[in-house]
Amino acid sequence: MFVKIDNEGDKYDVAVSGRIDTTNADQFQKDIAPLMECGKCDIVMDCTELEYTSSQGLRMFLMLQKSVNQRGGTLELRNMRPQVKEVFDITGFSSIIRIV
């Protein structure tokens, strides 16, 4: 699992790759910490290379969305693979997190 974050002012470009599972969910939480602390920022996260997420990863996405909402920012997930998208769909996350 690898998270790459670039920002220009309040615009955050993020790419997440690999697998988020029981072995690295804690690391993922640490890696996305800057996104929890960026104030009213606009985050675009590219998920092209996100291969897998368990419920551990979903927790982090929900925490991030809650945090973004509180700050009046935005979060958008892009290019999600169909299998990963299905996990977001069946858990209702597709309707609370913007996925394009």
Place this chain on the structure above:
Amino acid sequence: MFKLRFEPIAGKSAEIIEKVMSSEDISSEPALEFKLRLCIEEVVENIVNYAYERGNGFMEVGTSREDGVLEIYFKDGGVEFNPLDAPDPDITLSADDRPIGGLGIFICKKLMDEMSYSYENGFNVLRMKKRVN
């Protein structure tokens, strides 16, 4: 029938998942493999983290395939607990109202064709079935 027994299990989730995934009953077709791995991970995580009140215990996992149906069972000697009793999360809530967590078993219910639980001779046994061809 492919059967594995693990003890101790504390901190061993990743290793247990990999060993179960090595069963020849587990489909290697990518879309199905993804779903099976996810459900196995969710159940293994629950048992490793919550089955035993203190100290350590064992987990047994078995897989079998018959008439195109894969069955996986998970057995532990922890406190009696039926994970299927938990109410499904309300997936219509807004992000602000959604509680964190409580999704693991729900994901399994959605992705598997059948889930069942029984308490047998002092052991928790959770079974999941999936049509694989």
